[in-house]
Amino acid sequence: MSAVFYRSMDHEYPVAVRASGMHIYDRTGHEYLDMSGGAAVSCVGHQHPEIVAAINEQIGTLAYAHTAFFSNRPQEELAAMLADRFAEPDARVYFTSGGSEANETAIKMAYQYWRAKGHNNKTTIIGREHSYHGNTIGALSISGNLARRKPVTGLLHNWPRIEPNYARYYRRENESEADYSVRSASLLEDAIQAIGPDNVAAFIAEPVVGATLGAVPASAGYFKEIRKICDRHEVLLILDEVMCGTGRTGRFFAHEFDGVVPDIVTLAKGLSGGYMPLSATLVRRCIADAFEQGQARFSHGHTHVGHAAACAAGLSVLEVLGRYQLIGSVEDKGRCLDDALRQHFGDDARVVDFRGRGLLRAIELDPEALRAGVTGHSPPVSIVERLRNAAMRQGLICYPGMARIHDKDRYHILLAPPFIVENRHFDEAADKLRGVLNEVCGG
């Protein structure tokens, strides 16, 4: 009997013992093709020797020195590298250990920024429905992932959320994409006006919605409108690129596609590719200035902020991404993955949509077909769990999810493979996915 408090107490987890490139192996020798990098984490593949060596070297020299006392070389170099990639000069970077912490940092920074500027009432953070920003209380409070909010609703702040930007379900008939973008963004202006601009600190959104909706990029022009609205009402724009950043869409920052510059952007997952827990909250110079010039201290901090070995992992991941031009290959590989999925499932009525950007892609499944396969499971296993378990049996790691939109459950399977993925993996993954659908839909 294990002493581990597992995510799910009634599930038996295989024990992973080693990994290499695109694969993870469990202790029975079963091989899993990692087509989602876990949860879009692994971007350079597993056990990359250069990254393992860089981490070992850092740990052999200086694993950790508390950042209340010291800075360290990997933190300095990684911050400079990230700031260099940002659209504006002199950005500042705050390092934490996971996506939730990065978003907690972002909302605390927005709140304290406005206090430093003398706007003490600017405290509300507006989010979007069907979004996910993390599982800590603050990050979950700004999230619209209903399944994750529900068990702890009473603990959460009651902050407002606007409709997501998702043309497939929210664009009106005969509405052009441009008109939809403007109308969809205007919902933020309505929300700001309802609360009063003097009370709103920030708006947060994922440029490509990941886990909750399954790889949904914004309609063209949406974020440009959002940026204008934020500027008009002095509301900070926080973009959560925990899942879609660090090259996953084909550009280093996902917001480069949207042609906007956020005030704060958060990164995690691919930033250290799973080699160490690491996240970053990057802020524009003008935000950092308010703390530097206003004699205000940013009141925050965790024990492992700026962890030397974690930052060394991040640094090495960025070096490997650059040396092998991996981000440059993401758009092409994403297109090939999409083509392969359409070839395999274009005529399959169980698959109703193909979407995504770069190597953040998803298929949407017909809920009726999925429900047809549900036959008296006891205890009831959700369809999402059934999809994940069936995939594991097929030797496939993918990331299924569900969102309830217009009173209907919409299921998707997210695919976010490491950037080293090759064409042959796409057909293999599609064959395994067919096995998953056959098992779950009973076809």
Ligand SMILES: Cc1ncc(COP(=O)(O)O)c(C=O)c1O
């Ligand atoms: C967009 C986004 N933000 C934040 C988080 C939370 O990150 P973490 O699980 O590392 O705390 C996630 C995790 O899936 C995410 O996808």
